[in-house]
Amino acid sequence: DAKTTQPNSMESNEEEPVHLPCNHSTISGTDYIHWYRQLPSQGPEYVIHGLTSNVNNRMASLAIAEDRKSSTLILHRATLRDAAVYYCILRAGGTSYGKLTFGQGTILTVHP
């Protein structure tokens, strides 16, 4: 499985934008980039995913580099409820019945 690299932790202030980076230099052409987050004492929660183009949804935006070797999850206005561990995951398209390989993730702290 292709691997991802994320910073161990990041901090932000409430209502400011947050850019969470992820490097995936060995990504293959059919790998989807997924982001999940895990709030304290809860199971992981889907945030967003993409293949080549940038993606937006109600939770966040995903910016994918042109060479697809890196991506950035953007939270436009962080709130205290966004404090969580954020996981960047490569998901092989069309294979392995959706297996997700979670790394260590980035611990996001949001200050009031």
Next chain:
Amino acid sequence: DVKVTQSSRYLVKRTGEKVFLECVQDMDHENMFWYRQDPGLGLRLIYFSYDVKMKEKGDIPEGYSVSREKKERFSLILESASTNQTSMYLCASSLSQPDTQYFGPGTRLTVL
């Protein structure tokens, strides 16, 4: 909203006991997954199922078995619990690949 429920949030068992962890999803999803989460090791896939009565080993199946008799229910079985199976167990489901996985709240199992 998709709902994935797990039978217990907390469970304490003794070494050698047979343990059943139950997971139920209410969205007619085809795929179901069992993960365990440990500090420093992230989430690791134990088993998954892509259809009723079908199962596939994940990355760490040793010491576990699973059962899927009905589409909505996926059980994880520890035949003879050991202390190294103390962990957080997370169940997930997805409609099809490469679809989003929806996670339950987790069961924190302690084996004494």
